[in-house]
Amino acid sequence: MTEVLFPENIGEAVSLLADHEDARPISGGATLVAMRNAGLVEVSHLVSLDRIAGLSGIEVLDDGHIRIGALTKHAETAACAALTGSLEVLRMAAGKIANRVVRNMGTIGGSVANADPAADYLPALACCDAVLTIVGPDGARDVDILDYVTDWYETALEEGEIITAFTLPAPEPVASSYRKIARVTGDFATASCAMSLDADGRGIRAAIGACGPGPLRDHAAEAALRGHLGDPAAVSAFAKQLAEMADPVEDVRGSSEYRLSLIPRLITSVLDDLMKETV
Numbered sequence: 001m002t003e004v005l006f007p008e009n010i011g012e013a014v015s016l017l018a019d020h021e022d023a024r025p026i027s028g029g030a031t032l033v034a035m036r037n038a039g040l041v042e043v044s045h046l047v048s049l050d051r052i053a054g055l056s057g058i059e060v061l062d063d064g065h066i067r068i069g070a071l072t073k074h075a076e077t078a079a080c081a082a083l084t085g086s087l088e089v090l091r092m093a094a095g096k097i098a099n100r101v102v103r104n105m106g107t108i109g110g111s112v113a114n115a116d117p118a119a120d121y122l123p124a125l126a127c128c129d130a131v132l133t134i135v136g137p138d139g140a141r142d143v144d145i146l147d148y149v150t151d152w153y154e155t156a157l158e159e160g161e162i163i164t165a166f167t168l169p170a171p172e173p174v175a176s177s178y179r180k181i182a183r184v185t186g187d188f189a190t191a192s193c194a195m196s197l198d199a200d201g202r203g204i205r206a207a208i209g210a211c212g213p214g215p216l217r218d219h220a221a222e223a224a225l226r227g228h229l230g231d232p233a234a235v236s237a238f239a240k241q242l243a244e245m246a247d248p249v250e251d252v253r254g255s256s257e258y259r260l261s262l263i264p265r266l267i268t269s270v271l272d273d274l275m276k277e278t279v
């Protein structure tokens with residue numbers, strides 16, 4: 001029988017995770033409850049993050065950075081008016097997760113902790129240069145989103161640690177977008193692309209999802225593309241660089257060849273749309 005514990009603060013939650021073997025934090029429960037009911041995970045204690053003040057909600061900090069609490073539901077992120085310009089990509093990604101029921105239940109911290117390679121947040125957070133705050137027995141630390149996923153379903157999150165927040169740079173007044181290719185509306189992505197234009201419109205930030213264990217982003221390839229956004233050969237070379245980083249699986253959502261073929265199509269179509277928006 002699984003016991004559910006309700007700590008009032010993050011320190012208490014960390015202690016409870018340390019005190020009980022096979023204890024896990026639970027946020028929305030959208031994934032964990034289904035996995036437990038299917039016998040895919042053994043859990044002795046569920047440490048609910050629900051009553052911990054300050055873990056939920058989206059805040060504009062004094063320096064303009066945006067802080068998203070880990071317990072913020074997908075629906076709240078999808079509706080957040082502060083996520084504009086370069087950060088609109090994150091709002092769009094949240095709005096494309098599953099269906100209304102899951103969006104009202106699941107949280108950004110739970111999704112990123114779960115690290116499904118096809119999760120919509122991962123490429124969007126990578127495109128936004130997000131930093132995660134993680135709290136554990138040794139205190140708090142910050143992890144760059146691009147260093148977070150270390151292998152298939154493996155992350156920088158150590159046992160007993162809790163994601164508490166995501167910090168994003170202040171939004172820039174530029175176009176950004178998230179596109180997801182899925183078998184049907186509401187399914188996980190077969191492949192996805194998050195992109196925003198640089199402040200001067202001469203370059204892009206772009207991340208591909210669902211084509212490897214974590215989001216694919218290549219700063220050197222982005223630097224090489226700067227000033228050549230209107231050159232199809234340069235865009236094609238950029239897409240090729242990202243495809244070379246990919247390690248796509250073959251599953252019910254598509255073959256690895258199909259996923260690879262989607263990378264240049266996604267890059268070209270999202271870039272075209274962003275360029276049209278800025279004309």
Ligand SMILES: Cc1cc2nc3c(=O)[nH]c(=O)nc-3n(C[C@H](O)[C@H](O)[C@H](O)COP(=O)(O)OP(=O)(O)OC[C@H]3O[C@@H](n4cnc5c(N)ncnc54)[C@H](O)[C@@H]3O)c2cc1C
Pocket residue numbers: 024025026027028029030031032033034049070071096097098099102105106107108109110111112113114118119120121157161162163164186187188189
């Ligand atoms: C039918 C269905 C369809 C879905 N479709 C999509 C989709 O299209 N795109 C998409 O991106 N996602 C999709 N999801 C996943 C969804 O986004 C979940 O909400 C998310 O993966 C988990 O969030 P949660 O808050 O419910 O986490 P939980 O289920 O509570 O936890 C998930 C895991 O994360 C751990 N955890 C939770 N919170 C934290 C934390 N703060 N720190 C550390 N560890 C934590 C838990 O211990 C558990 O291992 C779908 C889920 C369902 C059920």
